[in-house]
Amino acid sequence: LGGVGSGKSTFLERYFNNIPNESRLKHIKYAKVDFNKATEDLESVEEWICEEIINQLKSKYGDQILSNENLDLYFHNEIEVMRNGPLKEIFEIDERYARLEIAKKKQEWFEDKVKLCTAIIRHENHLEGLPFIAIFDNVDRRDRDQQLKIFQTVQWFRNKTSSFSILALRDETYDAFKNQPPLDAFLKPFSFRIHPPRFISVVQKRLDLAINHLSQKSSKKLKYTLPNGAIITYPANHLGSY
Numbered sequence: 001l002g003g004v005g006s007g008k009s010t011f012l013e014r015y016f017n018n019i020p021n022e023s024r025l026k027h028i029k030y031a032k033v034d035f036n037k038a039t040e041d042l043e044s045v046e047e048w049i050c051e052e053i054i055n056q057l058k059s060k061y062g063d064q065i066l067s068n069e070n071l072d073l074y075f076h077n078e079i080e081v082m083r084n085g086p087l088k089e090i091f092e093i094d095e096r097y098a099r100l101e102i103a104k105k106k107q108e109w110f111e112d113k114v115k116l117c118t119a120i121i122r123h124e125n126h127l128e129g130l131p132f133i134a135i136f137d138n139v140d141r142r143d144r145d146q147q148l149k150i151f152q153t154v155q156w157f158r159n160k161t162s163s164f165s166i167l168a169l170r171d172e173t174y175d176a177f178k179n180q181p182p183l184d185a186f187l188k189p190f191s192f193r194i195h196p197p198r199f200i201s202v203v204q205k206r207l208d209l210a211i212n213h214l215s216q217k218s219s220k221k222l223k224y225t226l227p228n229g230a231i232i233t234y235p236a237n238h239l240g241s242y
Helices: 008-018 045-061 068-074 076-084 088-093 095-111 113-128 144-161 171-177 199-217
Strands: 030-034 133-137 164-167 221-225 231-235
Touching: 008 133, 030 045, 045 113, 045 144, 068 076, 068 095, 068 113, 076 088, 076 095, 088 095, 095 113, 113 144, 133 144, 144 164, 144 171
Parallel strands: 030 133, 133 164
Antiparallel strands: 221 231
């Protein structure tokens, strides 16, 4: 939770790119859904979210995540139900025909973005023993009604996929409607507020970083000349004081 421009996106970007160590990142699968890319009217937002996550995973891990071998893994449960259910007797009579029927169903599941996304995340959760992480960013750039609609959609996605979902929401929207549906379903112990620092604090920090950079790139001693001709020499690590 936080105001527009308070640093919610920056925090999430920094956390997932800089803070977790390498060994932990190897066991984490996550994707970010940027609502700046969504349609203005949020039409078919559920399908759009699932398609965005699939595209993110393809971008990160390559097209092989949608290979036929991986699809067999994602849809393992559904295939087994068919094998042991409606196709069991057909397998005994004509295995080739039965496999063709499974292939047709697999194509149907593949084209259903919600079904495909759910199956991929289910597999990842089972494989790593950790929940898949879905990040929903730039929601606060929408108006109040759209933010509430997105919140409901994220709840749907979280329940559908058993994923760990992070939603960046405008604080004033949450505070105004936190006791009304749908925000009354918000897991309040897991809310995290980001307050932007004072402008003077940002300027001071940037100045400190600049001085530190200059000190490292300069010689150990620096000097300058006063109008009266006197030369002042000082250690480079005292640059900020001078």
